[in-house]
Amino acid sequence: MTSYHSNAQEIREVIQTVRAFAAKELAPYADELDREERLAPGIFRRLGELGILGLTCPEEFGGAKLGAVSVAAVMEELSYACPGTCLSYLAHSLLFVHNLAQNGSPEQLVRYLPNCISGEMVGGMAMTEPGAGSDAIGLTTKAVKKGDHYVLNGSKMFITNGPIADVFLVYARTGEDRMDLSTFIVERGFAGFSVGKKLSKMGMRASPTGELVFKDCIVPAENLVGDEGSSxxxxxxxxxxxxxxxxxxxxxxxxxxxxxxxxxxxxxxxxxxxxxxxxxxxxxxxxxxxxxxxxxxxxxxxxxxxxxxxxxxxxxxxxxxxxxxxxxxxxxxxxxxxxxxxxxxxxxxxxxxxxxxxxxxxxxxxxxxxxxxxxxxxxxxxx
Known part of the structure; x- marks a missing residue:
């Protein structure tokens, strides 16, 4: 943290709070969580109570309205205690919550942000595919509009929080152009959506990772984030x-x-x-x-x-x-x-x-x- 930052004192307080929490609630159990390949029970609820699941989000949704410097400070402290837990936190707080707060409609923010910032719901983001990793634009999951909904077909791989998340931001192709990608909010209970196998990893074993499968998955049209092709x-x-x-x-x-x-x-x-x-x-x-x-x-x-x-x-x-x-x-x-x-x-x-x-x-x-x-x-x- 830079000492000249306008919110330096506030960030120091955040660091102290997160450091104390992580030392008590994560560090003593980090080896056990790694060994058993699981998150600490109820960790997202506790992180929500700590007030750090929506660091960059507006206060009206329960966020802290801080910035990237605070994000870096929290990530450093959580990883000092348990990197695996922090990875799941990152997928939830940045890849889903921050992403949606930046790009979602007012209705989408009202519907999803409060529950995700409180930790009641766990989020994730689905971009990587079995055949598209570094070439993120090369993904093949497709979304076709049919009336008041889209039909998604494809699969995603190496998705952090995949086995446990309640809701995902999913990137899919909506046209023939290489850049014609769109984002959809997909809930765990949507018809045609399923979670594939949980992956056993070399490291970050406290963070659950898995495969997501979309087989004629029905997604309401209002769950399109932004415009088609804008992702x-x-x-x-x-x-x-x-x-x-x-x-x-x-x-x-x-x-x-x-x-x-x-x-x-x-x-x-x-x-x-x-x-x-x-x-x-x-x-x-x-x-x-x-x-x-x-x-x-x-x-x-x-x-x-x-x-x-x-x-x-x-x-x-x-x-x-x-x-x-x-x-x-x-x-x-x-x-x-x-x-x-x-x-x-x-x-x-x-x-x-x-x-x-x-x-x-x-x-x-x-x-x-x-x-x-x-x-x-x-x-x-x-x-």
């Missing part, structure tokens, strides 16, 4: 804050690894000396801190750009690449510092390393994001 713009704009949120998750993971490494290195003795006094160990810990601080500045700068109402396509892409790759390296170094203890599941750095890797993939792979960074340079140069 590419919605999609790309929402990616900025998603990438900042994911990058902030990497900050939480890296900071946790640093703290575990510091504690262990100051207690563990070899050759009658604390290992933190060995240059090879102290150098790793120093580099962990340097990487974390550099990534933190990068992430919060990108968040500030978004908060000022500007596109942060290049900034968010660069910040996520740097932060996610930094967190994976820090986690691997933490395992090395802890040695054999770092490699067993009794110590949390093994879990944090598995969690960290996902962020190099989700929300745009590092390879795709590097391409976006260069394309932005070309676009800005006009060549």
């Amino acid at each position: 590419v713009k919605h999609m790309m704009k929402n990616l900025d804050i998603e990438r900042v949120g994911l990058g902030a998750m990497s900050l939480g993971i890296a900071r946790a690894c640093l703290d575990h490494s510091l504690k262990y290195a100051q207690e563990r003795q070899q050759f009658s000396e604390n290992i933190i006094n060995f240059q090879a160990v102290s150098e790793k810990i120093a580099n962990m801190y340097i990487g974390y601080r550099a990534a933190r500045a990068f992430i919060y700068e990108a968040a500030q750009v978004i908060e000022e109402g500007r596109r942060a396509n290049q900034e968010a892409a660069a910040a996520k690449v740097y932060a996610s790759e930094m967190a994976t390296k820090v986690a691997l170094d933490a395992i090395q510092v802890l040695g054999g203890y770092g490699y067993i599941r009794e110590f949390p750095v093994e879990r944090l390393m598995r969690d960290a890797k996902l962020i190099e993939i989700g929300g745009g792979t590092s390879e795709i994001l590097r391409s976006i960074i260069v394309k932005e340079f070309v676009r800005k140069s006009g060549k």
